[in-house]
Amino acid sequence: MTVDRRGTSSEREPAMRNRPVDSVMVNVVLRPLVASLQLMAAYVLVHGHYSPGGGFQSGVLLAAAVFLLDFVPRTERAGFLTVSERGAAILASAGVLGAAVVGLVPMAYGASFLDYAALPFGMEPAATRSLGILLFEVGITFAVMGVILSIFHSLNAEDLEP
Amino acid sequence: MNALVALLLGLTVTGIVLALVRVNNLLATMALLSALSGFLVLIFALLGAVDVAFMEAVVGVGVSTMFLMALLGRVDPDRVFRAGPMSRVWGGIVASTLGVSLVYGVSLLPTFGDPLSPASKHVARDYVAGAMRDMETPNVVTAVLADYRGFDTLIETTVVLAAAMACVLLLGRRP
Numbered sequence: 450m451t452v453d454r455r456g457t458s459s460e461r462e463p464a465m466r467n468r469p470v471d472s473v474m475v476n477v478v479l480r481p482l483v484a485s486l487q488l489m490a491a492y493v494l495v496h497g498h499y500s501p502g503g504g505f506q507s508g509v510l511l512a513a514a515v516f517l518l519d520f521v522p523r524t525e526r527a528g529f530l531t532v533s534e535r536g537a538a539i540l541a542s543a544g545v546l547g548a549a550v551v552g553l554v555p556m557a558y559g560a561s562f563l564d565y566a567a568l569p570f571g572m573e574p575a576a577t578r579s580l581g582i583l584l585f586e587v588g589i590t591f592a593v594m595g596v597i598l599s600i601f602h603s604l605n606a607e608d609l610e611p
Numbered sequence: 612m613n614a615l616v617a618l619l620l621g622l623t624v625t626g627i628v629l630a631l632v633r634v635n636n637l638l639a640t641m642a643l644l645s646a647l648s649g650f651l652v653l654i655f656a657l658l659g660a661v662d663v664a665f666m667e668a669v670v671g672v673g674v675s676t677m678f679l680m681a682l683l684g685r686v687d688p689d690r691v692f693r694a695g696p697m698s699r700v701w702g703g704i705v706a707s708t709l710g711v712s713l714v715y716g717v718s719l720l721p722t723f724g725d726p727l728s729p730a731s732k733h734v735a736r737d738y739v740a741g742a743m744r745d746m747e748t749p750n751v752v753t754a755v756l757a758d759y760r761g762f763d764t765l766i767e768t769t770v771v772l773a774a775a776m777a778c779v780l781l782l783g784r785r786p
Binding site for chain 2: 574578589596601
């Protein structure tokens with residue numbers, strides 16, 4: 450077994466750590482990128498019936514729009530969406546709960562679990578199912594977004610017990 | 612034309628994998644894994660699995676690269692070990708056995724796009740025919756994921772939530 454030693458740990462430390470970078474480039478690139486990621490996520494979610502994509506992809510894009518901000522100094526994050534660790538856990542659980550509730554409501558109307566046609570929207574079955582799919586996907590989106598942010602926060606947690 | 616593109620993609624992926632074997636720098640490994648995912652996206656798109664390609668693009672190229680970068684911040688560069696000669700031999704044996712069995716497994720699969728393969732003869736036919744009639748959804752993948760197989764997707768998301776909870780409990784900040 451040989452140890453890979455190139456450079457001392459002190460000179461490598463700043464590059465390896467995920468510290469925010471106070472750079473004009475980062476700010477200039479990230480600002481429009483975060484905005485377009487969120488717009489793309491919304492499009493992918495609501496257009497999932499007609500094009501590739503859906504809840505999972507949209508949730509990942511939304512999470513990316515939040516955790517990319519980790520590279521920007523805290524003072525530059527004003528006006529952007531940030532999610533705390535607690536917020537991420539709540540988001541993930543609420544998303545799964547929301548998707549499950551969309552499945553449970555039809556049971557209250559005598560249909561089987563996840564049979565969206567029984568959702569009380571007063572439309573014909575096919576259109577109701579289409580809307581039910583969208584509601585279900587919204588739940589999946591928030592669940593995936595919260596899950597990814599939770600994992601990212603826990604990987605980035607600084608004060609780790611040895 | 613498609614065959615040429617497939618050949619080029621296959622050669623590129625092989626090159627990236629060979630580079631992955633040779634490289635001995637964590638940052639470079641991470642960049643190569645990300646590039647590998649990027650080319651897998653193109654392969655999935657070439658095979659017509661656009662939804663899978665999209666998923667690989669956002670998860671393989673985006674999120675797992677970010678996760679690996681976050682992990683790099685936790686790795687102490689002085690405690691990274693290269694495998695010794697014996698572990699390389701054992702690793703080579705295990706990897707070759709796995710590779711040979713995978714190739715054998717693929718050779719048993721039905722031909723790509725075969726309309727008579729078992730997967731296209733069972734319920735898939737009804738799903739493709741019924742997506743527009745049952746839920747006005749032209750994208751059959753969405754119809755299958757969210758409605759026909761909605762239970763599967765719901766439990767899948769629950770599993771992912773459980774994984775996130777495990778991560779937070781094991782790695783997260785102690786109060």
